[in-house]
Amino acid sequence: MAEATTPMMQQYLELKRQNPGCLLFFRLGDFYELFFEDAELVSRELELTLTGRACGDNKRAPMCGVPHHAANTYIGRLIAKGYRVAIAEQMTDPALTKGLVERDIIRIVTPGTVLEDNLLVGDRNNYIACVFKYEQDAGLAYADISTGEFSVCIFDAQQGRMQVLDELLRLQASEIIVNETAMELFSEVYRQRLVSMPIVNADDQADYTQSMKVLCERFGYKAVDEIAPRLNTAAVSACGMLLSYLTRTQRGVLDQMRKITPQEFSSSMHVDPSTIDSLELLRSMHGGDKKRSLLGILDETSTSMGARMLRRWVERPLISLHAIQQRHDAVDELLQNEVMRQELCASFDGVYDLERLCARISGTSTSPRDLLSLGSSLAALPRVKSLTENCSSELLKSLHDEIDTLDELCALILSAIDPDTPVSAHDPGVIAAGFDEELEQMRDIEKNGREWITQLEAREREQTGIKNLRINYNRVFGYYIEVTKSYYDLVPIRYTRKQTLANSERYITEELHDIEVKITNAHDQIAQREYELFLGVRQVACQALESIQKTAAVIATLDACNALATSAYIHHYVRPEMNTTGLIDIKDGRHPIVEALKRDIPFVPNDTLLDTNENRFLMITGPNMAGKSTYLRQVALITLMAHMGSFVPAESAKISLVDGVYTRIGASDDLSSGQSTFMLEMNEVAHIIESATENSLLILDEVGRGTSTFDGLSIAWAITEHISQTCRAKTMFATHYHELTQLEGHMPGIKNYCVAVKERGQDVYFLRKIVRGSADKSFGIHVARLAHLPEALLDRSAKILRYLEKSEVNKQAKKIIEGSVKEEVRAQQIGMFADDTSSIQVLAELRDIDVSRMTPLDALNALDALQKKLKNGGTV
């Protein structure tokens, strides 16, 4: 850049230098302009015209701009594409400034820090996460500034790194900032699964002491003291870095972030992201549709806060018996009392998104409509409080007590703000009538002024006799008297001509001018006064921010409980009995998503029995398309639903507390990341075996496919043995390897189940009922026939199948079992006696002695010799 650039350009370049990595929106009059590379990029992305502007030294800088009132839309589009936008505003009024107007960055908008309504989705949080790696530890902090949430994750010491990555996937953060050393945590494969790419943030170097200072400043010493002992260095640094980043981009005001919430990783059930996907908890597998997921079925909430809270409950099922039963009690009570439930629903309808309103109110560009929404939401609270008055369940009672109706604030807002208020606070008409005396007087003056004008008009008409004399207003000239051509001669002298048009002329008079001044003055004063009052009301609202946030959390919980009760009513769910004995006993269980969405075929309910003894490992065989996968998933879903506080789709259910649900379902090639189906599966199985404990629930669907039959069978076999003996977790294992069914009886805890099938001639009917026993056929050919493979092909495959079945595999299976058993016994025996070749020799000799041909003396001698051999280690 040449030195002779204009001062404005220098200003631009300076600001740009301070904020690398952002697109700089530079305010020039009514437009936001971008220059140089920014301009080219934006004009390409947003399809705007690229122009130029002289920047001194006879150079022309590329320029691209948007009008300021439409800026938000364009900024939104850029954010959606992942860019960051820095907004530089004119700090002083250009009309009053000599020389260069001061400009400064007022805000940096990034994907994780949007506040605008049109860019946020109501039922999800918009997270910005920060990962900090310090030596071997990794820390994770995340925040959502639109709701004021700030959380830091607490992990176990050993598994910290894995858990950080898992948690990040679960959050689906729209922006991730990391420090340099943390970048290596993100492998190529992992990055594919993230929603947004991590960016190294070199500006905010956060060390421990600095972070602590920043945290204490924001959240207070007490709060920080409470959680500091549980955080490692990395976590604290992550918090500090995130906080400084937010402060820097939002330029200070972050009132709505009042408290820091620690998230114990171990306080909620471990559900890893692949389980969330394969069980379709939050999104459906095909298409990512929320409606076809468990959350879609359960979400009968009436407020956005409730929807977000319900989503959190689904993502993090509880593992404390007491907490789960509290939720069940609350849902039970709401289910019994239909009237209360419907009334609650109706009263929640009037409640807007309080959490996000808080963020907007404490920000700089609050709209009076936001305040009005706050007021009407608060107005709905007394009804909610009275409805929950006589609740008997603990959770509902405590929620009822915590509702703060904030009557004063509500009354203030509703009396102060006019219901037809404009969107911007600077426009007139914000304050309601009757609120402020001064304002009323000024409004009177303005109204009177207008009446005066009308009277003046009438009088002038009379006096001058001009019939179509009119008094109009115009931004450029103000008030004027308009007279058409035909009456020019009747115009008196006291009229001063101001403007001439084709068919008419416009005049003013002294009187008119006076009135105009008064009206304009009144107008200005009204605007000023209204703004003052508005700021005052906003200030009062800001002071009550914390109570509003607390109340918002209460409403969210109530709404979520209500939603669970409503969905239980609609879909006929029952209350599960929780226990700690390890028993899972489900009678007539159903798959909640399939039964609700697939209505043309009736859903066949099935029982399930799992415990810690005889029914630890369920081996399920049977044909495809017969409902095996649905059955597996429904058991997992029912368990998860019970743990998140919802009722379950069954006739009755006894669910034991489970510390984690691990699944290995679904098949997909991830060729782009260089992993075949089988590799992925093995990865998942490895992860499962590593993390599962005795109290976990494992769902394994067809482990061992994707490789050759024998390889797969052996791996599946070994996994079965390992899990049922060493790991001892409750498992449901679906497979096509019928050989594995022979393990029942030979290994403790394994029970065979299969899908009932009825054959009639050549036709096979899948009954979708799970019964005890093992299937000996997979009906693969039958399924192939249903898919219309050519008949000749199917006949040939039937012949080949018959031939293969006759072969030795089954017999070998038996041998393996017996073989392995015998090997054990032998190993034990040998272990008992000796462990070197001499002993084996001795034994061999012993075996070869023919007792019937020996005299007693010979026998004694032989015994002596053998003993000597053993004692001397074989040297005889």
Place this chain on the structure above:
Amino acid sequence: MSIIQVLDPFVSNQIAAGEVVERPSSVVKELIENCIDAGATAVTVEIVDGGLSSIKVTDNGCGMEYEDAKCAFLRHATSKIRTADDLNGISTLGFRGEALAAIASVSRIQMWTRPKQAAFGTKIQMDGGELILDEPFGAPEGTSITVSDLFFNTPARKKFMKRPHVEAGYVQEVMLRAILARPDIAFRFVSQGRTVFLASGDGNLENALLCVYGKEVRGLLRPVKGSIPGGTFEGFIGDITLSRTNRKREHIAINGRPVNCFAISLAVESAFDTQLMVHKFPLFALSITIPSDAVDVNVHPAKLEVRLREESGIAQALTSAIAPVVMRQENPFAHLYREPQKQQTAPRVTSQMLFSSASSAKPSEAKSAPAQAKTRSTLVARETAPSVLSTPKYTPAPVQTSTTAKPSASVKSTLQKSAPPVVTQKKAESVKPTVPFCKACCTAYHRTEKGRNGCTCACCSTCTDACYDTCSKERSTCSKRWFLCRASQGRSSCTHFLSSDRTAFFHLSDAGSRKKASCY
């Protein structure tokens, strides 16, 4: 060649179908009765196009074995009676063995069923009375019957069917009566994918009434119980405000079967004596239990009418038992003066509060919290006369005065009649009215609703103008069609609105459900 010939069973089925299967609602009624007889606790009815395209009835009753399933659709085949003596003491709803055969002969039927304790079920498919398919099928316990393409082989009958939404209305009537007759069964009624009724099946008749009639009957139902010669009865009597000009809101169930019994209707109506206006009939739901030989149900082919053995005795007992329950109202005309429910008024606050801690809250002058406009939007114009007597500060008063004007052919005359009182009313109010006013004719808007674009629309009733956006007071661009209404006087001094396509009258309160006004 003989002239008289015995018809083959196929044809005779179709003829019989004419009597039993009149329209989709009769199909639904017959199928529901079978479900109830099977001991179901949950019955789901789903119809498409009013039942003309498909009717699906699912229950969790006792199901049928394979052999039974196959002959269920034969004429005169039933499990409910065996000998002629059984006819004397019929305890099930269906017994003639005709319904399924009749239905099957004029439609395409698909049924799956599984008895309790069986491992699997059966699937049967029939086309116009001919068996097409029967095979084992995995199904849950119970039965599900799907009747598609009703009357596909009798085009003459099909032409007589009314429009789908009219037929849907008939089916809804059937469901309504079934729900009230058996509150212990969890009925679910779905029409065009939308759940219309979802009963809880908890056995509580009041809950069933609430489910069916909605919030409007809450608190207006009085329980009544007693004994009659030979049996007992119990039920709920509705307030006289809930009365209508027809007997559609009278529900009588004898032994769990919804019936029409003129004698009982008269008995209950006479219990009201002078409380009820002439030509008006009350809302009530009675459940009568008497031994099955005291009632004869074999009178009407669709079992709608019944004959009671002890008619007069029962009628007297009913009247005397119900009369005290009704008489508890002090003022028979109280409902005309019913004050609208007090709105929650937030106390007025002034700016003093902002600048000093002492707040001088000025009491409001009946100004409702403006935000409440969302929920309390313009009130029902049903009570026309009363508003004149109600407090003058009540803001929707202008609405009432305009609608008490006699319905006239031309809109202008109503305009002129209503304009003067409205203008004065407006000046009298010192506070800004919460109900937005129409720019054209200065009458208040009637109803605010969500427009198609998510805006809030309000409809002006007098000048038949379309919607206005309440924010900008401009004509709404989303043009919800049915709102082009014209107000007129209904027969029972309620207010009717004529829809824009001049096809039907609606009550304002029924606006959401588009129910035709029954008192027209």
